[in-house]
Amino acid sequence: MTTETWLKTGIDLAWKFVAVYWLWHAWGNKATLRTEGWLTQSLLYWAPLVVAFVLLGPGEWFGHSWLREGIVPHVVPVFAVALLLVVAGATLACWSRHLLGRNWSSVVQVKREHELVESGPYRWIRHPIYTGLLLMFAGSALDVGDVRGILAVGIVLVSFGWKLRAEERMMQATFGDRYLRYRQRTAALIPGVW
Incomplete structure (x- = not known):
């Protein structure tokens, strides 16, 4: 097996680990008090993620279209950086998911006896799962190295932007001034940037 193959396999395994971790820990969450409608969830959150995953799929799916225009060289150092980003993101997302415990939801919701978690990465970032x-x-976009990768990241970023704004409104309504103070001392996604 070549170094490139090992690195690409590592990227695939990191995504699979996150998927299994999410499914395993999806059971036993607290009961829901408030949630967004299914149409909003489907159009603004789930559909963009599906499109992004398709864009990052096998290049053969896109033939010789402009989506396959290479923008990053397909070399081992690039694949190594790609793996580093994916593993760092998986670690942050899983750690953050663990800290939320039974408060977690895949959609914008307030749970019964919802708690505001402010430990771990939540000390600095309000939405570290999204950051991860x-x-x-x-x-993964770096690994793909094509225009479609940038498009996939852009779609996810816009979707997460909508979702985090909705979450922030719901958390503000739930926790009031406490959430406002938390918001003032933390970043939404990237400390010092946003």
């Missing part, structure tokens, strides 16, 4: 997933998508 964005790192994973960025690493």
